[in-house]
Amino acid sequence: MKIAFYGSSLLSSYWNGAATYYRGILRDLASRGHDITFYEPDAFDRQQHRDIDPPEWARVVVYPATEEAMRSVLAEAARADVVVKANGVGVFDRELLEGAIANAAPHAIKIFWDVDAAATLDEMRADPGHPVRAALPDLDMVLTYGGGPPVIEAYRQFGAAECIPVYNALDPTTHYPVEPDERFACDLAFLGNRLPDREARVEEFFLRPAALLPERQFLIGGNGWDSKDMPGNVRHRGHVYTAEHNAFNCTPKAVLNVARDSMAHVGFSPATRVFEAAGAAACLITDAWEGIEQFLIPDEEVLVARDGQDVAEHMATLTPERAHAIGQAALARVLSEHTYALRGAQVDALLREYATRTAEAA
Structure with missing residues (x-):
């Protein structure tokens, strides 16, 4: 499947603790044949503190942190089979979520991927107009990187069609024992x-x-x-x-x-x-x-x-x-x-099962 992923940064972990999580899961999904484009803004000096060069397993689009550039990358969502908006991009979060849904093709699977679910849910409880609350009826699923039963139940009470934790894990090709320093x-x-x-x-x-x-x-x-x-x-x-x-x-x-x-x-x-x-x-x-x-x-x-x-x-x-x-x-x-190969297999199965179920229903 062609995946359009709007997140904080794949290239930099600077003020971006989710970087290795994105890398681990998306790298494995690419190995399973998915075509991934990751859209990240040039913000918070992340591009000046890159940890990796653009990888061969994903196309990375770094766009200026302006409204015009943001609208331009959102238009590309129309060509994807899966459109993902992650939380915590840091700039234009509301507009990215609304635009990802609005620009997605009719057949596309629309996902909100919450890498800080407990905090997001606290915000939603305090704000009836929270953008995620407003978006839930138009989303096909919410994925989180933690939270277990309490987060699943809370998202369902807010109206999420599905909420599935995809936990953090290990990529043994990047994190492994080395000599002391x-x-x-x-x-x-x-x-x-x-x-x-x-x-x-x-x-x-x-x-x-x-x-x-x-x-x-x-x-x-x-x-x-x-x-x-x-x-x-x-x-x-x-x-x-x-x-x-x-x-x-x-x-x-x-x-x-x-x-x-x-x-x-x-x-x-x-x-x-x-x-x-x-x-x-x-x-x-x-x-x-x-x-x-x-x-x-x-x-x-x-x-x-x-x-x-x-x-x-x-x-x-x-x-x-x-x-x-x-x-x-x-x-x-x-x-x-607890490896990203296992987490990737989980997400791959979710996407394929949902696509099959939707095609059969149609």
């Missing part, structure tokens, strides 16, 4: 951009343990933290490019995952970082959220912390041998059950 040497590392709906949790799960363990070394990577007051044993690395993620995950004794507020509240929302770390055989510590057992087994494949005190206790007792064992167990689990 002294730039990332520490006891505990955290990678994530500074966002209002995660900062308090980072303070609790990362900065508080750092203060409790002044003899240990901590490392934080991601955008926005340079102006944050931190304990003296915390180093700030700044933006960490995708090509550096493996070394970032392999070098510390352990790495930390901290969910955003909405995802932690809803549960069933493992971040991309979870699978990237597991793919590198890192010992992962994650904040507690409902559904973690669906992805990794606590105390065997991941360490779970209810608060910063738990993180500090994990770090105080974690030996290199146990960290290695947990990392190896996590790697084996994600390779068997």
Whole structure:
């Protein structure tokens, strides 16, 4: 099928945590014969911080962040069999969603792909005129990258014809064990951009343990933290490019995952970082959220912390041998059950089943 995908960025992970998710799923769909065009605006300095060149498996159209350019790329939706609008593009989100639906061919499958479903649903509850609420009657399905039963039920109550989670996963061709890199040497590392709906949790799960363990070394990577007051044993690395993620995950004794507020509240929302770390055989510590057992087994494949005190206790007792064992167990689990090949197969089956069902009905 010919897929027109309107998203934040395929080429850059700069202020764009969904990049590796898009890459993993779309690369696999391309391997299954789908013809993919990804439309991304030149915004937020993402094009100046590219992680990859345009790939051979997708046509990437970078358009100026202007209304005229946006209307021009929306016109191309008419030639697609599948039209996807992802949330969080950052510019013209309402217009892109409305235009993707309006320009789609009559036979096209129209999808809203929500990579921040819990937050989107909170916005929809607060705003009866929210563009996604208005668009749901004209959409064939909503795909999310997390949320489980709570998100499925909420979207259905808002009128979604179908809501199906397509979870984050591992692309073992891009994230895998490598040799340690002294730039990332520490006891505990955290990678994530500074966002209002995660900062308090980072303070609790990362900065508080750092203060409790002044003899240990901590490392934080991601955008926005340079102006944050931190304990003296915390180093700030700044933006960490995708090509550096493996070394970032392999070098510390352990790495930390901290969910955003909405995802932690809803549960069933493992971040991309979870699978990237597991793919590198890192010992992962994650904040507690409902559904973690669906992805990794606590105390065997991941360490779970209810608060910063738990993180500090994990770090105080974690030996290199146990960290290695947990990392190896996590790697084996994600390779068997959580790869983008499996997620791609899921989406491919969804698209083909829907197209067949629609053709038979017609």
